[in-house]
Amino acid sequence: MVILTLNCGSSSAKYQVYDWRNKDILAVGVVERIGLEYSTIEHKATGKEEYNEKFSSPTHKEAIELIIKMLLDEKHGVIKSLSEIGAVGHRVLHGGELFKKSALVTDEVVEQLKKVIPLGPLHMPANIMGIEAARKAMPNVPQAIVLDTAWHQTMPAEAFMYAVPYEWYTNNNVRRYGFHGTSHLYCAKRAAVLLGKKNEDTNVIICHIGNGASVCAVKNGVCVDTSMGLTPLEGLVMGSRSGDLDPAIIPYMMQNTGMSAMEMDTTLNKKSGLIGICGMSDRRDVAAAAAEGNERAQLAIDLECHRLKKYIAGYAALLGGRVDAIVFTAGVGEMGGHIRKGSCVGLEVIGAKLDQYKNEICHCRNGEFEISTDDSQVKIFVIPTDEELVITEDAYALMNGTYDVHTNFHYTFESKDYVNKGRARDLVKNLKKKPELKSIIALPR
Known part of the structure; x- marks a missing residue:
């Protein structure tokens, strides 16, 4: 089957x-x-x-x-x-x-x-x-x-509510929902395995960074806050989305430019973020341009890392200062060493120390890697996400009558012995080309 x-x-x-x-x-x-x-x-x-x-x-x-x-x-x-x-x-x-x-x-x-x-x-x-x-x-x-929103349903009211008229919530469902839920779920449970802890005993901060990007604070194995909101527009600086901004900017620019509400929505979702700053959204293109002296490309990188760092440090406080691991995932999180580096600078204050060499050689999406220093109190992992596997397991369990909400359900990838066969085959190929990766493979404790 x-x-x-x-x-x-x-x-x-x-x-x-x-x-x-x-x-x-x-x-x-x-x-x-x-x-x-x-x-x-x-x-x-x-x-x-x-x-x-x-x-x-x-x-x-x-x-x-x-x-x-x-x-x-x-x-x-x-x-x-x-x-x-x-x-x-x-x-x-x-x-x-x-x-x-x-x-x-x-x-x-x-x-x-x-x-x-x-x-x-x-x-x-x-x-x-x-x-x-x-x-x-x-x-x-x-x-x-x-x-995508289901994983975030464990957020408390102080995390998902906005400080707007309460009727907006009761009448129009205005609240924080969060997205990338299947990715955050997978990475939270894999991080627990790598840490050798029970899921319910684990505090992690997950950075899902692709063209769209979000951060999730996981306390005792469940989501307690996330950066995206009512829609995927809020939060981090993304490929073409603005992320957080002063809401007064919207009517101000509409009055100054004559933009309609639809045009403003399109601008914030498709013409902002990295594209708005430097005209590019692919992090490889942005990094290459910055290396050649393009100041706006460098500004875009700095903006993205600055926003990421703010969220990571803020969520560390939200978790009571006890963070077991920071996880980077999705296309940029898995491959963008310069973004990981920029967002981790200064995180020594929360006990997270990035190993520069490990981070530099970690450009492989086929394995789980540990890129923190040996004496780092907070582990830093690169975990290739597998949203399709979460969907697959949920679909099978629903069809089979064994499904339950994720706080009660056990996924196959929560096992210490779990192996993604396809990823393992690709990892073997990559290790032959780049054997130094073997020294940073994250093995379950």
């Missing part, structure tokens, strides 16, 4: 096929440019040739249909019939106040998700279209939704 996971964005659909019995990834892929003049698909299956092609995909319906066709394809596929798919797990951006944990999809669930669209107008329509398309293509396969 295999589990299919789908992550449908506004113009893309990422997917993964997981062999549940053998605990191995069979295929991954992504359809991009959905709704444009042409779409593309990139499909990679274990032991098969990589497939890249252009095709027409006006909606997510055509994208899902092609994904299924690729999975069944004689040359590139990994299954012989749809009956091999035991469940489908869908990543959903926002659960609002309606969904506190993962759930099986029903007609009623889809209608409830539509009520949450105003809280995530850029992502929720695509999430829902993907669910509807998959249900139509595979009507007899159990399907599940896994919410």
